[in-house]
Amino acid sequence: MSELEIRVRIPRSGHRRLGATEAATGVLALFVVVAAVVPQLVAPGNPLAIDPLGAFQPPSWPHIFGTDESGRDLYTRVVHGTRDSLTIGLAATAIGLGLGVVLGTIAGLSGRLVDFTVNRFLEVLFAFPGLLLALVFILVFGPGIATATIAVGLSTAPGYARIIRSQIITVRSSAFVEAAIVQGLGPGRILARHILPNILTPLLVLGTLGIGQAIVWAATLSYLGLGAEPPAAEWGAMLSAGRTYITSAWWMSFFPGLFIVLTAVTATVLGRSIERRMRHA
Structure with missing residues (x-):
């Protein structure tokens, strides 16, 4: 094999790996969207239907994700829970990004005094971990899905x-x-014609990356009992319900946690892919 052939083939191999990653991410994203919009299409059962005699069944062909303590099919619950988890992630990202645009625009376009004031305010907020700020907000306004969504945003x-x-x-x-x-x-x-159109790409990337983070944070709050509560088919709430049986029924926590991770990774990979393609466009 000649040196020229080596130089030509290496980029092609890398391109195939990149294409496979994007294709796999696209398939996962499509499944998540379908599960959120039309869950009956991939899981026609009732996520709240109980069967006490079928409780704690391990993964098998009739119940590919197993069943929980009430005999509910976990696959059906995980699929139907996609809507709540994704809605929380999208809404929280929209809230955070909207406030970020307002504060960032005021600081970036105003004079030094306003810029200094906004920056000091942001630094004070940065002094606290983001999840701690969410916990403080929920402590003041009470737990619940709406409160958790706003808190994450x-x-x-x-x-x-x-x-x-x-x-x-x-x-x-x-x-x-x-x-x-x-x-x-x-x-x-100037703002409408020149500045905002030129920051749309970073906003799109930030929003895509933020969805995964928001889903993880919202699931964490639900796991702590501060967001969605059982028997809601929400991934964090399912994790919370499964922790009691983690040693005897591992599948109750494993599959909701797996979907949280896969969805967050999918959003991150999509965001990086969008950023890379727009940068080289």
Whole structure:
């Protein structure tokens, strides 16, 4: 084999591996979307139907994920729980990203005093772990799915705000924005025409990556009993219900946890893939 052949074949092999990763991620993403929108299509059973005589059955052909302490089919519950978990992740990401855009835009476009004030506020929030901020919010307003969703969104907002602020400052100092200022365009038109369109790519990537993080945090809150509660078919609540039987019925915690991990990884890989493709476009 010649040196030229080696140089040509190595990039092709890498391209195939990248394509396989994206394809596998796409399949997982499609399954998650279908499970969230039309769960009956892949799991036609009732996630709340109990069968006491069939409790604690290990994974088998009739129940591929096994059954829980009430005889409910875990596969059906995990699939139907996708809607709640994904909805919480999307809503929390929208809240965090929306607040991040507002705070980041104010800090990036305002004068030094406002920028300094917003930055000090964000630094105070960064002094606390995000999950701790969510726990404090729930402590004040009480547990529940809505409260957990808002809490996760608020706790992720400071990180989004810092990134968006840096992006806006970078775009604001570019030549085409300076030319627009020279032409006499107002701040509102410059923001709408030049700045926001140029930070859409980072926003899209941030949103995609944030969904996985939000799902994990929301599941953590439900596991602690601060979000969705049993018998809700939500992954964190299912983890919480299964921890009592972890030594005798491992499948009750394993499969909800597996779907949490797979969904978070899928969102992360999709976000990185979008970022890479847009960067090389």
